[in-house]
Amino acid sequence: MSTSPSAAPHKTESVDRVPLREKIGLGLGKVVADGTHGTLHVLVNPIFNMTLGLNPALISLVVFIQRFWDAMLDPIVGQFSDNFRSRWGRRRPLLLASAVPLALLFGALWWFPAGASESMLFWHLLLVSLVFYAAHSLYAMPLGGLMVEATDDYHERTRLAGLTLAFGFAFQIGSQWLFKLTQLDVFSDQISGLRWVTGGCVVLFLIAGLLPVFMCRERHYKRIAVKQPRTSLRKNLKMIGDNRSFKALLGARFVSSFGYNIVGMLGIYMNTYYVFGGDLKGAAFAYGFLGSAFHVAAIVMSLLVYPAIARRLGKKRTLQVAAGVLIAGCLSKIIVYQPGNPWLQFIVLGTNGAAIAGLSLMTNAMLGDVADQDEWRTGLRREALFSSLLSWFEKAGNSLGSLIAGFILVWIGFNAKLGAQSAQTLLFMKYSYVLAPLIGALLALYFIRRYELTETGAYQIKEELARRRAAAAAEIPPGAQSS
Numbered sequence: 490m491s492t493s494p495s496a497a498p499h500k501t502e503s504v505d506r507v508p509l510r511e512k513i514g515l516g517l518g519k520v521v522a523d524g525t526h527g528t529l530h531v532l533v534n535p536i537f538n539m540t541l542g543l544n545p546a547l548i549s550l551v552v553f554i555q556r557f558w559d560a561m562l563d564p565i566v567g568q569f570s571d572n573f574r575s576r577w578g579r580r581r582p583l584l585l586a587s588a589v590p591l592a593l594l595f596g597a598l599w600w601f602p603a604g605a606s607e608s609m610l611f612w613h614l615l616l617v618s619l620v621f622y623a624a625h626s627l628y629a630m631p632l633g634g635l636m637v638e639a640t641d642d643y644h645e646r647t648r649l650a651g652l653t654l655a656f657g658f659a660f661q662i663g664s665q666w667l668f669k670l671t672q673l674d675v676f677s678d679q680i681s682g683l684r685w686v687t688g689g690c691v692v693l694f695l696i697a698g699l700l701p702v703f704m705c706r707e708r709h710y711k712r713i714a715v716k717q718p719r720t721s722l723r724k725n726l727k728m729i730g731d732n733r734s735f736k737a738l739l740g741a742r743f744v745s746s747f748g749y750n751i752v753g754m755l756g757i758y759m760n761t762y763y764v765f766g767g768d769l770k771g772a773a774f775a776y777g778f779l780g781s782a783f784h785v786a787a788i789v790m791s792l793l794v795y796p797a798i799a800r801r802l803g804k805k806r807t808l809q810v811a812a813g814v815l816i817a818g819c820l821s822k823i824i825v826y827q828p829g830n831p832w833l834q835f836i837v838l839g840t841n842g843a844a845i846a847g848l849s850l851m852t853n854a855m856l857g858d859v860a861d862q863d864e865w866r867t868g869l870r871r872e873a874l875f876s877s878l879l880s881w882f883e884k885a886g887n888s889l890g891s892l893i894a895g896f897i898l899v900w901i902g903f904n905a906k907l908g909a910q911s912a913q914t915l916l917f918m919k920y921s922y923v924l925a926p927l928i929g930a931l932l933a934l935y936f937i938r939r940y941e942l943t944e945t946g947a948y949q950i951k952e953e954l955a956r957r958r959a960a961a962a963a964e965i966p967p968g969a970q971s972s
Contacts, residue, residue, distance in 0.1 A: 499948055505642035507649050514704025515636055515649070516656030518584070521698040522629040523657035525595045525621075528664045528690060531780070532683075533614070534757065535668045536599070539769060539905055540679060543610050549895020551611065555618035556888030560881045562626040564722065567877025570631045571870075572719040578707040580631040580873070587627035588698030594621040596691040599683050628698065633876030635701070637857050638709050641954070643947045647799045647854040651791040654850055658784040658791065658842075665780025669773045709870050725874055728867055733941055735859045735875070740936035742852050743882040745812065748929015749845070750890030751897070755922045756838070758898070763915045764831050767908035775831040779838045786842035795847050804851050804858075805940050811847025812930045812937070814840055819927035826919055848933070852879060855940070858947045865950045890925075897921055 507515075533552065537543040573579040598621060601613040639649055667686050676682035729735060760779065761772035799807040818840030825833040860875050901917035903910060910918075 499643065499944065501642045501645050505640050505645050507639050507645060511639065511705050512649065512652055514701040515632070515639065516653045517697040517704075518628075518632045518635075518701040519653040519657040520660045521588070521591065521694050522625070522632055524660040524664065524690075524697075525591060525625060525694055527657070527661050528667065528687075529595070529598060529618075529621075531661075531664050532599075532668060532687075535773070536671075536683060537610060537614060539761070541605075541610060542905060543607055543614075545895040545898045545903065545905070547607070547611050547895070548614075549892050549898075551615045551618060552895075553888045553892030554615060555622055556884050556891060558619055559622040559626060560884035560888060562623060563630055563877040563880045563884065564726075564874065566626045566630040567634070567873040567875075567880075568722045568725060570634055570873040580635045580707055581702045581705065583627055583631040585699070585702045587624050588702070589695060591621070591624040591628050592691050592695040592698060594624050595694060596687055597621070599687045603680070629880070630873050630877045632701065633880065634873030635705055635707065636853070637860055637872035637876055638707070638870070639705075640857070641861065641951050643858060643944050643951070644796075644800060646857040647796050647804065647850070650850050650854040651796050654791045654846060654853070655788045658787040658846070662781045662784040662788075665784070666777040669777050672770060672773065709872075720869065722874075725869075725871060728869075729863065729871070729874070729878065732859065732863060733939060734855075734862065735878075737936055737939035737941075738852050738855055738859065738879065739882040740939075741808070741812075741933040742848070742879060743886045744932035744936065745815070745848050745926075745929045746883045746886030747890045748886075748932070749815075749926045750887045751893050751921075751925040751929075755894070755897075755918060756841075758903070759826055759918060759922055760831065760834060762903075762910045763826055763919060764828055764834065766828065767910070775834075779831070779834050782835050783838040783842035783845075786839040787846035790843045790846045791850050794843075795850050799851065799854070803944055804855050805937060805943075808848065808851035808855075808937055808940075809934060811844050811851065812933045814847065815844030815930040816927060818844055819923050819930065822919070822923045844930075855942070858942050858950075861947065861950050861954060862942060864954060 533548060534545070537548055538545050570579055570583055573583065575582050594617065597617050598614070601610055605613065636649065636653060640646055667690075670686045671679050671682035673682060676685060756779075757772075757776055760776050761767065761769060765772040765775070795807055795811070798810060802810075818837055821836050821840065825836045827833060856872075856875050856879060860870065860872050863875070864870055898918075901921070902914040903918070
């Protein structure tokens, strides 16, 4: 198929538009998939390190193990979902089975024993996390498959990815305030506040997690259940490994995620110790606004800006624009972080939100095009496996970066018990926060150069697949599609 750029953007046909009901359902699922994981990420250091005093290196070790475990599960669960067969489909039964355990296990993360020792806190966080992420993978991978197969249109995929990401980012605006809410005077102590606040999240995740089961559809299930054989993970990985464009996406997602997450946790540390000099309450109040700025910028860019750029320039160039925004945000950190002046951080958090939204949006929007190219070459639909492998590389970057992050804090001499940190510790913290994501963004630009699929090529593949599916449907006896 041709990979030359098209002269003008194609117009999305009405049959390829995703119904509003389904968009909302997928968006609510994204709230659960991103919100449970994201809220854990937001609270783990403020609660376990800043409040309870757990060594940051131990926290990084737990985060590394939990994310690595999560990443290892994703391809297995994605493969399982692609091969799963039932009268209700191959995605929605798995969503139904995992939604309740996922919500309850999120709550269990914060119900550690009162007065727990450092060792007990470590083991509680680690063991509950492992079970939590097993449920998370069983929910998130089928949901990812549903998103990829929701439409066959190049541009509708970008709009759908932007909308579902916006749902996830919208919840995470609220999650930035959860640590502050745990400190309200209405609670007897902060741990009591933590359990009330996270208990409310459990109820929200439970309701939002179940709704996609009833609001979404599986477009390709009937055809696949009749025609597609079950395939092994090893065979699938070998065939997918020959896809140059997909490998470019995986490489770009890994290096950007790795670079960003080496120092991702340092945002709250820079705010608390570099800007506020160790004042936890003042820093928590400011960081609520700053974290909200990150996600507001992400929502605006996901819904309005990046889809418009992608329609004009294509997905590959739009992803390159997002990496450029991340580079600009990294360089701005040198100037905008000033002790006693918290609001300049809006520049960093806003550009970070815009950049991360673009990197996530475009790689997810490209998945459907890659899955179509794979079907064109092999005759197989493997949406959940593609989604899970992208997730694997992102989480592998997250886990390795998070492992290193805690040790960086120890290496530079950080000690939460001191409150205000030394000038040398703060200087090392600042430049670590600048360099790691900058290098990751530059490497992402290098990898994405190898991505080959264009709008013209994607539409040519779409037309060829439509012809094949029509021909295959004509050969199937009418009663064979009644499942």
